[in-house]
Amino acid sequence: MSELAQIQTAIEGSADSRWALATVVGVSGSTYRLPGAKQLLRADGSSVGTVSGGCLDADLVRIVGEVIERQQPQFVTYDLSADEDEVWGLGMGCNGVTEVWVEPAVTGELLIQNLATALHSDESIAAVTVLGGPSAGARLFVRANGVTAGSLGTAEADAEASSAALAAMSLGRHDQLNLTGGGLAFVEVQVPPPELLVCGAGHDAVPLVRYGSELGWRVTVVDDRSAYLTPDRFPGAAALVHGHPEDLNDLVGLHERTDAVIMTHNYLQDVEYLRALIVSPVRYIGMLGPRARTDRIVGELRSTMSLQDDALQRIYAPAGLDIGAEGPDQIAWAILAEAQAVARGRSGGPLRNRKGGIHQGLTGGTEVQ
Secondary structure, eight states: OOOOOOOOHHHHHHOOOEEEEEEEEEEEEOOOOOOOOEEETTTTTTTTEEEESSTTTTHHHHHHHHHHHTOOOOEEEOOOOOOHHHHTTTSSOOOEEEEEEEEEEHHHHHHHHHHHHHGGGOOEEEEEEESSSSSTEEEEEETTTTTTTESSSSHHHHHHHHHHHHHHHHTOOOEEEEOOTOOOOEEEEOOOEEEEEEESTTTTTHHHHHHHTTTTTTEEEESSSSGGGGTTHHHHHHHHOOGGGGHHHHEEEEOOTEEEEEEOOOOHHHHHHHHHHHHHHHHHEEEEHHHHHHHHHHHHHHSSSSSOHHHHEEEEETTTTTSOSHHHHHHHHHHHHHHHHHTTOOOOGGGGOOOOOOEEEEEEEBBBB
16 A cells, blocks of 8 residues: 555544644755655654655654644754764764655645545546645646646636646656746655556455555456455455456556566466557556566567567566565565666666665656656
């Protein structure tokens, strides 16, 4: 379950409104979380989600108490980029700057409700929030079709914010905006969750579906064996689809947010699943089994259809990162890690071998999966 979904569940499951919502709205240097990260903090000290590795929690509790008491939002900057000896001596886990927007439940709940609509639909949404000045706290919601709700105070500001929101959604990135009339605003983008399409409902699909749903994928399982497609077997699946592989395009939606895994262990069915997926816009096609088996399947498809090199680059076989995985659970971890790496444009290797920052390429307009 995604962080946003966890916070939404926590809000819906409680009548207590003595809480505040913290959102990371800007970062520089080394930070634990990126813009868009959220944490719901209650007056009793409990919380859901996180905006840091814990190094900001003590002061956040103080800020949250003030926000709850005054029912006024606060924009807080945590600058941990001072002298390194001082930073590490205080037990800080990072050495960077984190900007956090903390707001009371009355506006935080409305924000979560609006952003969560993207979790249950195929439409992106953006929230533009003014962080300072006389309009601090003003917010405009912008849907991908251009429909807006709320206001930043003036028609000019709303038009400027709407244009920035639509641009951010098209890029799938959070951003900051300096409004012409004055004031800094945070443009937060929420896209629909990534889709995990599992082709095959065998025993090794069970942990893949479970872990995928827990990590935020919207999971669909398709198989021609109806007896295998039960909620008890796949409680985390969003959809269980009964059908044959040659009908895949009619059974499910295939788009650029889809990560597909072919795991039927049936050669002829794998051929037909790959035939359907290779001409679709899915970004990742993982195939279980030896590389030679996949090469043979690709060769068979080449004899009946034209296959472009860029399409073939989306095939990952054997599926999964090379972590020495053994057994269904570990193989599921390896596959999901590889799909995540592909989605973020990363190699999937050890972080110690990475040149540059851990989040480099994701900050300064943070990508949204």
